[in-house]
Amino acid sequence: MKAPTPGMLAIGLLGVTVFTLMMVGPPGSYTPPPEPHSTGPAPSSISVNGFTLASDTVDLPIDEQQYPDGPHADVINANCTSCHSASMAMTQPVLSADQWKATVTKMKDVYKAPVAEKDIPAIIDYLTAMSVAQDGAPTGKVQNPAPDASGGTG
Ligand code: HEC
Incomplete structure (x- = not known):
């Protein structure tokens, strides 16, 4: 077995020293992190160098997250709001029960919506x-005129 040369020993020693210093840090280098101070509610506006950033609320009438109250609103809110907001259905044209059934079936079969059969x-x-x-x-307005409704009297 070959004995390590003095050069290799020096490099090894240097490595150990640097590593130790990195772990320990120079004396007195530790400063505790500043205490988070409680400032109460966030300010609604901040001014920096003449610029004011104000937070505001806006009403978006169409993008309702939840389905409006009504019979079975709890059922539809439980089943139909996990992927998209209620506005997806609220912005549809007037649909018949059969057409809605097709939509709900599509949600279930195509998009794998976890809708219980009994809730449909x-x-x-x-x-x-x-x-x-x-x-x-x-x-x-009639969305789906029955074929015999027009009568062809022009
Ligand atoms: C698993 C996720 C998921 C759930 C749960 C879900 N949907 Fe959807 N829905 C989608 C996706 C995806 C689309 C297509 C979005 C697009 O085309 O941009 C969609 C689109 C729609 C549309 C637009 C018309 C159409 O046919 O694409 C309606 C209406 C709709 N969903 C109603 C419902 C109703 C009612 C329920 C509850 C029974 C429901 N969704 C639950 C994923 C879901």
Whole structure:
């Protein structure tokens, strides 16, 4: 076995010394982190060098997170707000119960929405009622005219 040369010993010793100093730090170098002071509620505006940053709230009428109150609102809010907000359904045109059923089925089958089978009728009820109410009178604009309704009298 070859004995280490003095040069290698010196490098090793230097390494150990540097490492130790890094771990310990120079004397008196430790300063405790500043105490977080409680300032109460965050200020609503901050001024720096003549610029004022003010926080404000805005109302976004369409992007409702939750479905508005109504029969079965609790069911739909429990099932249908985890991926997208209620506005996704609230901004749809007036749809029939069958069309809503197709949408809910698509959510379940295509997007893997965890919707319990027993909740589906209540969700469709809610959506159908909401859809009609949103449009005003149910006899308003006709989204899906029945084929025999036009009569061809031009
Ligand atoms: C697992 C996630 C998920 C859940 C839960 C979910 N959705 Fe969706 N939904 C989606 C995705 C993804 C889209 C498509 C978004 C897009 O096209 O940008 C979508 C789109 C929609 C649309 C737009 C029309 C359409 O057919 O694409 C409606 C309406 C809708 N969802 C209603 C519902 C209702 C009602 C429920 C509760 C039964 C529900 N969603 C639950 C993921 C979900």
